[in-house]
Amino acid sequence: MAKIIDGKAIAAKIRAEISAEAARLKEQGIVPGLAVVLVGEDPASKVYVSMKEKACADVGIFSDEYKLPAETGEAELLALIEKLNADPKIHGILVQLPLPKQINTERILEAISPEKDADGFHPYNVGRLVIGKPLFQPCTPYGVMVMLKEAGVELSGKEVVVVGRSNIVGKPVAFMCLQQNATVTLCHSKTRDLAGKVAQADVVIAAVGVPEMIKGAWIKEGAVVIDVGVNRVGEKKLVGDVEFAAASERASAITPVPGGVGPMTITMLLQNTLESAKRGM
Numbered sequence: 001m002a003k004i005i006d007g008k009a010i011a012a013k014i015r016a017e018i019s020a021e022a023a024r025l026k027e028q029g030i031v032p033g034l035a036v037v038l039v040g041e042d043p044a045s046k047v048y049v050s051m052k053e054k055a056c057a058d059v060g061i062f063s064d065e066y067k068l069p070a071e072t073g074e075a076e077l078l079a080l081i082e083k084l085n086a087d088p089k090i091h092g093i094l095v096q097l098p099l100p101k102q103i104n105t106e107r108i109l110e111a112i113s114p115e116k117d118a119d120g121f122h123p124y125n126v127g128r129l130v131i132g133k134p135l136f137q138p139c140t141p142y143g144v145m146v147m148l149k150e151a152g153v154e155l156s157g158k159e160v161v162v163v164g165r166s167n168i169v170g171k172p173v174a175f176m177c178l179q180q181n182a183t184v185t186l187c188h189s190k191t192r193d194l195a196g197k198v199a200q201a202d203v204v205i206a207a208v209g210v211p212e213m214i215k216g217a218w219i220k221e222g223a224v225v226i227d228v229g230v231n232r233v234g235e236k237k238l239v240g241d242v243e244f245a246a247a248s249e250r251a252s253a254i255t256p257v258p259g260g261v262g263p264m265t266i267t268m269l270l271q272n273t274l275e276s277a278k279r280g281m
C-alpha cells in the first residue's frame with residue numbers, strides 16, 4: 001500500500017517558514033505585496049482567489065484585490081497591469097485564469113513585468129525555466145517539485161512520465177524534472193500506447209484534467225504517483241486524474257486529491273511573492 005504524500009502538511013510547514021520570513025522582512029520595513037486580479041464570475045476561480053487572499057493574510061503578505069466584471073475589455077485590464085507594474089508596494093501580480101473569451105490571455109501575461117510575474121507564466125520566465133535559471137517558477141509545477149523533494153524522491157536517472165502538455169503544468173514540470181537529471185517522456189492526447197508509457201515510469205505526473213483517466217493497473221509496482229488533476233464530479237466530489245484506490249495498491253507513494261498538489265499551488269505563490277520582495281530589497 002502506497003505512502004500518502006500529504007500536500008496539506010507540506011504546505012503548512014512551508015507556510016510557517018514563509019510567515020517567519022515575512023515577519024523578519026517587516027522588521028526591516030518591507031511587506032511583501034501581491035496583486036490578485038479576477039475577471040468575471042467563474043465559480044472555481046472565485047474560490048481559488050479567495051483562498052489566495054486568505055493565505056496571504058495568514059502569512060503576513062499584503063494582498064491587493066481587483067475584481068473586475070466579466071465584460072471587462074482587454075485595454076482596461078492592460079491599463080490595470082501597467083499601473084500594478086509601476087506600484088512599489090506590489091512585488092507579485094497574479095491574473096487568475098481562465099480569462100473571459102474577449103481577452104487575449106497571452107497578451108495579458110506578456111504585459112506583466114517579468115520581475116513581478118508571481119505565476120511564472122511570462123515568456124521571459126518560461127525561457128529562463130527552460131535554461132534552468134528561473135526567476136519565478138510556475139506555482140503548481142514548483143509545488144510538485146517541492147513535494148517530491150519532501151517525500152525523499154530522487155529524480156536523477158529516473159524515468160519520469162508526464163501526462164498532459166499544458167503551458168501551466170505539463171511543459172514546465174517536464175523541464176523541471178529534466179533539470180534534476182530525470183529522463184522525461186511528455187505524453188498528450190495523440191500519444192500512442194499511453195498505458196505502455198505510464199507502465200515504464202518510476203515517477204508518473206498526471207496533469208491531464210480528465211477524471212481518473214490514468215488507470216491503477218498501468219502503474220509500475222513501486223512507482224511514485226503525483227496527481228495534479230482537480231476534477232469536480234457531481235455536486236461535491238473531487239477526483240484526480242489517477243484512479244487513486246487502484247494506483248495506491250501498486251505505487252510506493254501517491255498524492256491524494258484533494259489535499260495533494262492543490263494546497264501546494266497557493267503555497268508556492270506565497271513563496272514566489274516573498275522571493276520577489278527579497279529580490280527588490
Ligand SMILES: Nc1nc2c(c(=O)[nH]1)N[C@@H](CN(C=O)c1ccc(C(=O)N[C@@H](CCC(=O)O)C(=O)O)cc1)CN2
Pocket residue numbers: 047048094095096097098119139140230238257258259260261262263264265266
Ligand atoms: N493565475 C493562475 N490561474 C490558475 C492557476 C494558477 O496557478 N495561476 N492554477 C489553477 C487553479 N488554482 C490556482 O489558481 C488552484 C487549483 C486548486 C487548488 C487547491 O487547493 N485545490 C484543493 C481543492 C480545492 C477545492 O475544494 O476546490 C485540493 O486539491 O486539495 C488551489 C489553486 C487554474 N488557474
